[in-house]
Amino acid sequence: MTAPGGRAAHDAVVIGAGPNGLVAANLLADAGWRVLVVEAAPEPGGAVRSDRGVHPDYVNDLFSSFYPLAVASPALRRLRLERWGLTWRHAPAVLAHPLPDGRCAVLHRDAERTAASLDALAPGDGEAWLRLVARWDRLAPHLVDALLGPFPPVRRGAALLRRLLPPAEGLRLLRGLALPARRLGDEEFTGPGGPLLLTGSALHADLTPESAGSGAFGWLLTMLGQRHGWPVPAGGAGRLTDALTRRFTALGGEVRCGAPVARIDVRDGRCTGVRLADGERVPARRAVLADVPAPALYGGLVDWAHLPARLREDVRRFEWDHPTFKVDWALTRPIPWAAPGAAAGGTVHLAPDRDHLTRYAADLAQGRVPAEPFVILGQMTTADPGRSPAGTESAWAYTHLPRAAHRATPGELADRLEAAVERFAPGFRDTVAARRVLTPADLRARNPSLEHGTLGGGTAAPHQQLVFRPVPGTGRPGTPVAGLYLASSSAHPGGGVHGACGANAARAALHAARWRTGRDRGGRNSAWPSGRS
Incomplete structure (x- = not known):
């Protein structure tokens, strides 16, 4: 099959040069496929990009920043991006949650140091933390592989089950994974530190302290931090994108930016290529x-017209996660935390107690802008000293907004967020040399895939996970159109920079092509390429 002008058609076209798209493209190229990535934006990266838009001397990440899922992801580890220029940096501490009285819960990469931090808040809580770590160590890496791999996780699930014998142990784990973050904190700890680390981490997604499964999400993020850290790419988030792109193009792949797709061509129930906004048709031979x-x-x-009628109603019910409101800063000096322990954290959570987190989540659920937001703050120069001049800090903070329309202005929201930082760091506002306010509309303008300014590709709540993601009865990257695969965070396993959604789609495309080739030849194709590393 040839394209107009006599060019050979690409084996696959990937729409979108975000991390999932680039991971998918790399895996297809590893298998020897000729792959084209088309991206609407002027540069690749999706929500993994950085710039100097706040101040020319400061590097700020536009969207995501810390990547615990990336360093734990089997899909990304397989790509060995360190060979392509990626270097990870770590802050002295992973996560800090200061308290109003100047004490601080601190998650370190050394479990004993984390335990000591929690023991200082409530004797015995350190031992409780080490029990959670031991539980994680017994199940990892099988749990991570099962969570990020294709659904259902047959092989990985079997390996996980072997770790859970006798059956009673498995039932206890399943109960623990279903617990709300508030209940998990109550069962495991007596003081505030452990529950705040777990619950604050759960609220990185659009979960609430009382929602089923939020404890599992908080446990996952904190344990990844405990064992892998929450690292950042040296030089900015865009360096991760650079490494993915360099690897892909070295394999012969092509990335075309500024090339929005207008539609996907379908003939006789099968995807045949894409049509760009400028009218160019790009055939795809396989997927x-x-x-x-x-x-x-x-x-x-x-x-x-090419889709089942029932899918329209299912998509109408698709639920987005909460919009994000973000402020980037160029600071003249490090943040003057009242709690000294917060200075070492790459990420800092700002909420006086768990009741504050519950009120915040309730406001969002009722369509109200929280009067006192829960703030997630990143100290980027603390994590990566090259982000700004010595003695200064490149920083950001974000909070979530309700999905419903509201009347708060960007200036009011930014002031409210800065006031939340000021309560824990008196004098913070005096350190601000420049700031950039990014509303949900601003985020979407920079990345059209961030519909409503949401970063998760859809809610992380249980009713839209596994076989319910993105709609009931799916859970796999295949679509009703043959040769078309969903490779975004709207697919299982969902949001986060792990590349698993793209990897799962690539594997599905490779498997389908292998099956079709074998069927056309009357049997299994033993010559299917095993891939290049």
Whole structure:
């Protein structure tokens, strides 16, 4: 099959050069496929990009910053991006949660140091933390592989089950994974430190302290921090994108930016390529992988005429996660924390107690802008000294907003967020040399896939996970159109920079192509390429 002008058609076209799209493209290229990535934005990266837009001497990450899932992800580890220029940096401490009285819960990469921090807040809580770590160590890496791999996790699940014999142990784990973060904290700890680390981490997603499964999410993030840290790419988030792109193009792949896709071509129920906004048709001989939100794919890039009628109603019920409101700063000096322990944290959570987190989540659920937000703050120069001049700090903070429309202005929201920092760091406002305010609309303008300014590709709540992601009855990257695969965070396993959604889509495309080739030849194709590392 040839494209117009006599060029050979690409084996696959990947729509979107975010981390999932680039991981998918790399895996297909490893298998010897000729792959084209088309990206609407002027540069690749999606939500993994950095710039100097706040101040020319400061590097700020536009969207995501800390990547515990990336360093734990089997898909990304396989790519060996360190060979392509990626270097990870760690702050002295992973996570800090200061208290109003000047004490501080601190998560270190050394479990004994974390335990000592929690023991200082409540004797015995250090031992409780070490029990959670031991539980994690017994299950990892099988648990991570099962969570990030294709669904259902047959092989990985079997390996995990072997770790859970006798059955009673497995039932206890399943109960623990279903617990709300508040209940998990109450069962394991007597003081405030451990529960705040768990619950604050759970609220990185659009979960609440009382929602089922939020304890598992908090445990996952804190344990990844305990064993892997929450690292950042040296030089900015964009360096991760640079490494993915360099590796892909070295394999012969092509990335075309400023090339938005207008529609996906379908003939006789099979995807045949894409049509760009400028009218160019780009054929795809084997597959199209879409790193776009599910609602942008179904009824958007693919016309409803090519899709089952029931899918329209399912997509109508698709639930987004909460919009994000973010402020970036160039600071003249480090943040003057009242709690000294907060100075070492790459990430700092700001909420006086768990009741504050519950009120914040309740406000969001009721469509109100929280009067006192829960703030997640990143100290980027603390984590990566090259982000700003010596003695200064490149920093950001974000909070979530309700999905419903509201009347608060960007200036009011930014002031409210800065006031929350000031309460824990008196004099903070005096350190601000420059700031950039990014509303949900601003985030979407910089990345059209961040619909409503959401970063998770859809809610992380249980009703839209596993076989319910993105709609009931799926859980796999395949779509009703043959040769078309959903490779975005709208697919299992969901949000986060781990590349698993793209990797799962690439594996599905490779498997389907292998099966079709074998069927066409009347049997298994033993010559299928094993891939290049």
